[in-house]
Amino acid sequence: MSEQDGLIAAYMLDGKGGARELTWTEVCAWTPDQGVLWVHLDRGGTETGRRLSEDIGFGPIRVEALMAEETRPRSVAHKDGLLVILRGVNLNPGADPEDMVGIRVWVDANRIVSVRKRKLMAI
Numbered sequence: 001m002s003e004q005d006g007l008i009a010a011y012m013l014d015g016k017g018g019a020r021e022l023t024w025t026e027v028c029a030w031t032p033d034q035g036v037l038w039v040h041l042d043r044g045g046t047e048t049g050r051r052l053s054e055d056i057g058f059g060p061i062r063v064e065a066l067m068a069e070e071t072r073p074r075s076v077a078h079k080d081g082l083l084v085i086l087r088g089v090n091l092n093p094g095a096d097p098e099d100m101v102g103i104r105v106w107v108d109a110n111r112i113v114s115v116r117k118r119k120l121m122a123i
Helices: 024-029 048-055 060-067
Strands: 007-013 019-021 036-042 074-078 081-088 101-108 111-116
Touching: 007 024, 024 048, 036 048, 048 060, 048 111, 060 081, 060 101, 060 111
Parallel strands: 036 111
Antiparallel strands: 007 019, 007 036, 074 081, 081 101, 101 111
């Protein structure tokens, strides 16, 4: 397994509009007192599901919602955060704009975890 498998990007947000890019090792060592963490993952990565459950610490229901093959746009509030599933216009070169691209996002007080299968230009 490469350190980057499934990882598209990870950032430590500074709360002032800036961010510092992180490696997966730094993501695993992150604690909430360091700042807000944003991890953006590729759902097609061979290690993505394991990373969500073991490294990030999400339970099976949250992992399933982020990794599901088919989803409908929605938002679901949980006691400690919010799950948001969105679709965006497919602006990838040569793509049909009506072929929507999905993104799933978990947001809580200290972190943002987003997961996609196909590139979404808005990100």
